[in-house]
Amino acid sequence: MAQGQFIPPKRTLMGPGPSDVSQRVLDALSRPTIGHLDPEFIRLMDEIKELLQYAFQTENALTMPVSAPGSAGMETCFVNLVEPGDKVIVCRNGVFGGRMLENVERCGGTAVMVDDAWGRAVDVEKVKAALEANPDAKIVAFVHAETSTGAVSDAKAIAELARQHDCLTIVDTVTSLGGSELRVDDWGLDAVYSGTQKCLSCIPGISPVTFSERALEKANNRGSKVQSWFLDLNLVTAYWGTGAKRAYHHTAPVNDLYAFHESLLMLKEEGLENSWARHQSLHEKLIAGLTVLGLTVVPPEGERLAQLNTVMIPEGIDDATVRGRLLADYNLEIGAGLGDFAGKAWRIGLMGSACTEDNVRFCLESLETVLIDLGADVEKGAAVTAAFA
């Protein structure tokens, strides 16, 4: 194979993430590398922690980015909190709940599954029943924003129930952070992980996490060592800790953290509530347009994420053909269905920097053209008209 410099195409990223990364973040990313123990870098780390506390709406002292993707953020929560023999209630309404089950089992825990249909929110009543039936449960794990289905669950209500039953919560906010209302402290969430490549529009590769005092108490009083050296909070916090002295644990992804800092700064400049409102407002326009194109949204109203729109592919339309055409003719990426939805649904993201009026228009126009080409009975221009009526 001939190898040469790689010049990527310029895509518009409207899948389930990564989303479009702004030039500001790319510029920050490519500033000169400095050492991971440089005093200037320590200062940057402190700023990142503060900005991330704002994004998560928390005062948790342990609020930091894990030096690896969201799956490692998930694993950080599970390996530190789940001890062999612990009973964990796991809510599963999509791919990522299933991944939580994998994590519980690999930590030697026992999972009690609360299953809901793909595309639906977690049923709070079922969680209540599971908690009542399992008084020895120690943790409730659930996904706030299911990236595989576009459904949002009532994190506040689930966390409240968990506290009433003296359980900790582990919460996946990979797709919600920055794009949907999320209040870690007000809602009483205990161990929360997220991603950078969704509504923060940073490059993929690191995973923000935050831990409550209650969660740390369990982690610090374990009877057994954390099975992962790399993700052991007792060790990681010596580097990311609050003291002036930082002990080497691993070499931090210095440039990625420049970019992460910039993306958090942009979020703060816009204001968290403004960002949530922007996602919601453009989501409504996108859905109005997609409906005209004959696409039906999977989650019912009230359970829909603004930033990730899962829609059923119309009868007779081939999934791969359409996505291939959008990529080849328009440099537009939308997401394929995952798991149960493979080949049956598309996931259209409106995340962070990619969540703009221009992108809603562009996506509707491109998709409309391709669908008309493939025989759909739609009037040219109808989707954008419906969206921006």
Added chain:
Amino acid sequence: MAQGQFIPPKRTLMGPGPSDVSQRVLDALSRPTIGHLDPEFIRLMDEIKELLQYAFQTENALTMPVSAPGSAGMETCFVNLVEPGDKVIVCRNGVFGGRMLENVERCGGTAVMVDDAWGRAVDVEKVKAALEANPDAKIVAFVHAETSTGAVSDAKAIAELARQHDCLTIVDTVTSLGGSELRVDDWGLDAVYSGTQKCLSCIPGISPVTFSERALEKANNRGSKVQSWFLDLNLVTAYWGTGAKRAYHHTAPVNDLYAFHESLLMLKEEGLENSWARHQSLHEKLIAGLTVLGLTVVPPEGERLAQLNTVMIPEGIDDATVRGRLLADYNLEIGAGLGDFAGKAWRIGLMGSACTEDNVRFCLESLETVLIDLGADVEKGAAVTAAFA
């Protein structure tokens, strides 16, 4: 705390890594983000695998970057290969051998330690004795290039012994890859991990690994699930695998991989043997200069890494004062001692893009000036003269 855009100082990085990242790599890093399942990205992944096979001198099909720092590359080797109850011979002659012990224990394995003095190579005779005394050992784990001491061990000889005793090898090449002779296939190494931020002069954050067929056979025939979901090779290879179809596992660090590809391309352009020779030749010059400054190299001749020079701090000179002055007055970073060497030694890196004649000169002049200021009895200019005589 006031938060604003972060503009890092422009340092010269001559510590234990990260090393100076070239503008070419930084430019690649900041190209527009595309999706981790984009056909163009899959093509990039295939090129990365080929270039990495060249860097490792291997034809191993499973040769890829783990999406996390070197510590996670280490953990990938251990969690996939060590099963509960497995006996592992661990060679420890610095910090990273100790970290291997941690990994073995957290995987439920039993470690047999082969200890050598800090700053010395692993004693091959001791490894032989340990293998003979432990016929039930399954794995020999050792560090090729000890980043904490600057010592290089005879990877070829240790691997040969391990094979004779039907053991697999797990080998840390974090600091050797690209800077010292390393021949994975010729030497018969089985599970090898490295870092990007040393002699490849790429940004920190990903960890190249390669696995022999023998290693994969053990990983694929485990009786128990790999304890880490994120690092489970059975799952990761569905994404990094050789087939045309790639299954989603986690979101790859897209931009980091642009940079990694570029750094591998630069290594191939220079030629591996030329890169090894450049490191060796400038190391000899640096050492000639440092000797004049009264600094003594820790490892004996024949056990010294070219790219990481650990030198004892002269009597009466304060470690932190000197490193602080170099950073403040010259924007020059050299490394502190680690573990047993904290406060007693410096680690001066000559890695990748930072391994240049200009940098050797700059480092010697800066250090000389600071030491003379602090009362050292050295003639101004003597170090550079000795180096380039």
